[in-house]
Amino acid sequence: MLWEHEIYAGAVYSQNDLAITDDIDGDGYNDVVVGSCWGGRLIRTISGKTGQEIWTHDTHEYGEGGWVYQVDCSYDYNGDGILDVLAATGDDQYNTGPKRVYCLNGLDGTSIWETPIGGVVYSVIGVEDFTGDGQPDVVAGPSNELETIGYVYGLNGSNGNTVWSFTVAGSSVWALMQVDDITGDGVPDVVAGDFSGWIYGLDATNGAEEWNETIGPSMILRFxxxxxxxxxxxxxxxxxxxxxxxxxxxxxxxxxxxxxxxxxxxxxxxxxxxxxxxxxxxxxxxxxxxxxxxxxxxxxxxxxxxxxxxxxxxxxxxxxxxxxxxxxxxxxxxxxxxxxxxxxxxxxxLTTQPFDFSFYSGWNLLTIPFENNYTASDVAALVPGCEMLAWWNAATSSYTTFIVGVTPPGSPWDFAIAGGVGYYVKVAGDVNVTLHGIPLTSASVTLYPGWNTIGWWKETPTNASSLSSHISTCTMLAMYDAETGTYTTFIVGITPPGSPYDFTVEQGMGLFAKVTSGSIWNGEG
The missing domain is CATH 2.40.128.630 (Lipocalin)
Known part of the structure; x- marks a missing residue:
């Protein structure tokens, strides 16, 4: 055991009462936010390294306090660069408890805003901006005062004001999750589950129901x-x-x-x-x-x-x-x-094989040459000292970056790792890593006019001149040497095949390919 931390008279009610946050105390380790029920009735941040208390926000400021049913540390709401804390709270026996959503400063636990709702709040999550003000927003799952009717609330992340509400069939909503855009408006939407077994797909901008599904008469707890x-x-x-x-x-x-x-x-x-x-x-x-x-x-x-x-x-x-x-x-x-x-x-x-990767301090450009269903957070967890991953989205000509310790796993920035695509991985120091998997046998990569990242997943090496000749309308191919921090570029029709710039392409290498028109690359080369 590395450490333990006692919450006097309190307990952690469920998995939703634990969240990993930024390094608040500056010791180089991510810290932990805890919500407490029973007598504790508090929100507390503790050191991930030592277990010592960093700050506590006590809900006994309202009556005899309320159970804390969920904490969430997905977004920064006050613009200080530190993840803040959302908390869903209940009532006391005299109906004088908090019954609200808290948005707390991640550094010291003081309230950024609070939204009293009138009934127990069983769930809360941070979500991407749905109000259009550039600020992340909030979705919560409260009940009415008698706990007979459940709701989903969309809250403005800037001030906690209610933007929309949706009434569910069950008495409460414990399960919330942000999903991809299901309405076609470019805004990621929301799924909610209630205590009668119904799941709802909701438009994040206005709470409109897009679909529903029942799993039968059961209590939905989490997604x-x-x-x-x-x-x-x-x-x-x-x-x-x-x-x-x-x-x-x-x-x-x-x-x-x-x-x-x-x-x-x-x-x-x-x-x-x-x-x-x-x-x-x-x-x-x-x-x-x-x-x-x-x-x-x-x-x-x-x-x-x-x-x-x-x-x-x-x-x-x-x-x-x-x-x-x-x-x-x-x-x-x-x-x-x-x-x-x-x-x-x-x-x-027995069907997997080892794949060795050599990472140099700073940025490295690579591909995962085996079958996987990783996201960026999975790769970060497998590479010691990993600080960031970046994916070049050729369709939009922009990067999506996953920052270890800052970007929430499961968020839209925790991008999927596709076969045949190159990704940047930044590490704090030189490190060798062996990963295991089933070798890829095929890949299909959509190429867009301009620069694209691809990855050589085949065991047999090739070279730049051969690879570029098998990519439709390819005009340039570039590799990144992480050891020297330099690029080598093969220009089709100008660089002589067999020259030092006709570089070798080996398994696991990520590359940039520039094309003049869209096509599909299936790994030819």
Whole structure:
């Protein structure tokens, strides 16, 4: 044990009461925000290195305080460059408790704004700007005072004012998630789940219902975002709920993609990068009540890869990057009896191969030459000392950057890692990394007029002259030497093939290719 921190008379109610935030105390480590229920009724930031208290905001400032049901640290709301804290709070027995959404300064816990709602607030998340003022906004899940009617509220991130509200069928809303744009207006939208088993796709700008889907009469507890599992181009949704089946819902239309029967309640869920060998995200599930199992499920169709009788109710579950060297993510499970276990996800380890990467201090340009369903945050977790990842979006001629410790995993900036595409990775110092995976056998990359990033995923090397000749209308090909911090450019029709500028292209290299018209590159070269 590295450290422990006691919240006197309090407890952490659920997974939603823990969030990772920036390095607040300046010791070089990310810190932790905790929401407390029972007697604690507080929001507290503690040192990720030592467990010491940094600041506390006590909800007893209103009556006898209220339980804190969720904390979220996704965005900076006061413009100081530090992630701020959102908190969803409840009431006391005298109806004088907070019953509000807090937006707290991430540095010291003082209120930036507060929005009293009149009933218990069970959920809150930060979302991208939907009001058009350039400021991130907020979505919350409150109930009425009697806790018989549930709502979804859209709040202005600048001041906490209510922009819109939506009434659900159930008595409360515990599950919220921002998804990609489902309305075509360019603004990422919102999905909400209520305590009667209904899921709603909502327009983030006005709260209008775009679709709904029921998973049956159960309490929806939490959502976990999956990379696209049904190949429609949109992330999908794994649902934690009180029913006895694992369920994945389409993030664009709301349809149930698959359902897999379990021995008990699907209370704890987590996304895993591919462990089945098909290149698609897979699913971890932990059940509780009478029959307590851990499941490894195929993310494409829900088929069972493996299951383990855990022996005690599964109250916590998470996926972590590979720690045994077989290329698969692992499952960490917390049981009600205090037992914690790490279960290997390496079910298809024999089909994977090692891939060695040499990173030099600063920026490196590379591609992932094996099947994966990584996002930028996954790669960052696998590369020691990783500080940033950047993707050149040729369609918009702009970069999307994931900053470690700043960009929230799962946010729109946590971009997917595609086969055959090059990405920049910035590291703090020279480091060698071995990753494992199933070698790519195909890739399809859309090229746009101008500069594009591609990646050489094949084991057999080629050279710039050969590769450029196999890319339609290619005029230039450039590589980046991370060791020297310089580019080498092959200009088609000018650079002599076989010259020093006709550089060798090896497996794992990211490259820039300039073309005069759009086309599809399938790895020829």
């Amino acid at each position: 976990e975002k999956l990379n696209d599992v049904n190949d429609d181009g949109y992330p999908d949704i794994l649902v934690a709920h009180s029913g006895t089946s694992a369920k994945v819902v389409d993030g664009y239309r709301g349809d149930t993609i698959w359902s897999h029967g379990l021995v008990d309640k699907s209370w704890c869920v987590a996304r895993s990068s591919d462990i089945s060998g098909d290149g698609i995200d897979d699913v971890f599930v932990g059940t509780l009540y009478s029959n307590n199992y851990c499941y490894f499920l195929n993310g494409t169709d829900g088929s069972e890869l493996y299951s383990v009788d855990f022996g005690t109710p599964v109250d916590a579950l998470a996926s972590i990057p590979d720690i045994v060297g077989d290329g698969s993510m692992e499952m960490v499970v917390g049981g009600r009896n205090g037992y914690v276990a790490c279960l290997s996800g390496g079910l298809d380890a």
